[in-house]
Amino acid sequence: AQSVSQHNHHVILSEAASLELGCNYSYGGTVNLFWYVQYPGQHLQLLLKYFSGDPLVKGIKGFEAEFIKSKFSFNLRKPSVQWSDTAEYFCAVNARNTGKLIFGQGTTLQVKP
Amino acid sequence: GAGVSQSPSNKVTEKGKDVELRCDPISGHTALYWYRQSLGQGLEFLIYFQGNSAPDKSGLPSDRFSAERTGGSVSTLTIQRTQQEDSAVYLCASRSNRTSGDTQYFGPGTRLTVL
Numbered sequence: 001a002q003s004v005s006q007h008n009h010h011v012i013l014s015e016a017a018s019l020e021l022g023c024n025y026s027y028g029g030t031v032n033l034f035w036y037v038q039y040p041g042q043h044l045q046l047l048l049k050y051f052s053g054d055p056l057v058k059g060i061k062g063f064e065a066e067f068i069k070s071k072f073s074f075n076l077r078k079p080s081v082q083w084s085d086t087a088e089y090f091c092a093v094n095a096r097n098t099g100k101l102i103f104g105q106g107t108t109l110q111v112k113p
Numbered sequence: 114g115a116g117v118s119q120s121p122s123n124k125v126t127e128k129g130k131d132v133e134l135r136c137d138p139i140s141g142h143t144a145l146y147w148y149r150q151s152l153g154q155g156l157e158f159l160i161y162f163q164g165n166s167a168p169d170k171s172g173l174p175s176d177r178f179s180a181e182r183t184g185g186s187v188s189t190l191t192i193q194r195t196q197q198e199d200s201a202v203y204l205c206a207s208r209s210n211r212t213s214g215d216t217q218y219f220g221p222g223t224r225l226t227v228l
Contacts, residue, residue: 036219043116043219043220049216098161099161099217100146100161100172101148101206101217103155103157105155
């Protein structure tokens, strides 16, 4: 069965600190990988996604993620966080035949000004 | 353009009552998904509609849950004889039909509270 594991449940950083959120998945086939973000009081929205090609994916707001197939990982990074990055972050994998998303448990990021 | 809309935004009901939650997908999106977000379980897939194909109901937690999609557009998720463990935020998402990996656009959700 597919599963997604996010290592950090709650992260607290100061502004300008670097961020890395871990994500590992378990799936036997070809996958698409996603990071979604949910800002306080807002909808889930896509941060970035990986389909194929360059394993280093760049998304909105300076975020990037690297797909490492051998490690089944898709970690999210940002070199310098801002207070406005305070949100909950979800890693997800989808089944290519249906597109249904399997989400990790989420990581709450709190950035202190 | 308009995004995915859901109604009601909040629903409080008594245990044992039936509830209906509505989703209006983005116009032209043929794929529609329901997910549930709860404290204990995180974000879980419930059901998936694609065009006129039979829906993928593999995520529905019990036979009290059902969903339909009329005319390939609006979808209704029905929960019969609600239980307290059904309390959660129910999210709807839609995507275009180009590829299964296309972005899913989420609605604001319906927060269901079962007393």
